[in-house]
Amino acid sequence: MEESLSLWALFASSFISSTLLPGGSELVVVALVMNDIAEPATVWFVATTGNVLGGISSWCVGRWLVYKFEGSKNTNSRLNPRAIERVRQWGGPVLLLSWVPVIGDPLCVAAGWLKIHFITAIIFITIGKALRYAVIVWLV
Numbered sequence: 001m002e003e004s005l006s007l008w009a010l011f012a013s014s015f016i017s018s019t020l021l022p023g024g025s026e027l028v029v030v031a032l033v034m035n036d037i038a039e040p041a042t043v044w045f046v047a048t049t050g051n052v053l054g055g056i057s058s059w060c061v062g063r064w065l066v067y068k069f070e071g072s073k074n075t076n077s078r079l080n081p082r083a084i085e086r087v088r089q090w091g092g093p094v095l096l097l098s099w100v101p102v103i104g105d106p107l108c109v110a111a112g113w114l115k116i117h118f119i120t121a122i123i124f125i126t127i128g129k130a131l132r133y134a135v136i137v138w139l140v
Contacts, residue, residue, distance in 0.1 A: 006037050011050040018054025018098075018129070020105050025051065026136055033140040040137045047133045048126070055098050055108045055125040062112020083110035092116050095124035099132040 010028045017023030025047055032043045083106035086094050095111055098104040111121050 003038050006032055007042065007046050010043065010046050014047045014050030015054040015057075018051040018105065018108075019058055020109075029133060029136050030140050033137055040140075044130075044133050044137045048130045051099070051129045051133070052122070052126050055095075055104070055129065056122060058105050058108035059112040059116075059118070059121050059125070062109040063115070065109070065113055066115070083107050084113065087111050087114050087116065092120040092124050095121055096128040098125045099128045104128075 010025065010032060013023045013028045014025040015023070017025040029043055029047050032038050033040050038046075083103070087107060087110040092111070094107055095116070098108050108121070108125065
């Protein structure tokens with residue numbers, strides 16, 4: 001029961017960490033692995049899944065904003081101009097950085113706003129976030 005509840009808490013923390021809200025999923029990952037509450041591979045999988053789904057939800061917010069503000073003046077000024085510029089410059093591969101605190105979430109929103117293909121977004125978001133949690137689990 002403790003493992004199941006801890007993994008659900010990890011999933012929620014990982015999801016929230018991948019949105020514009022703070023979540024602290026790294027601390028939860030470290031605590032679960034260090035205290036042998038769950039297998040490291042399971043911790044990695046749950047954290048990665050929650051974080052990727054959070055990133056995808058940010059991408060969906062970006063897509064929704066396109067329709068919400070379509071035809072409005074100064075629509076680009078409503079979003080993070082640096083994130084928009086990075087995604088325009090680098091395309092989908094910039095989402096490998098979606099795990100980076102502070103800049104990753106706006107990159108996912110910008111990717112949705114700029115209509116980066118959904119599958120492309122999923123692939124790059126997943127690679128970046130999976131590698132991040134793999135390194136954290138490995139270091140513990």
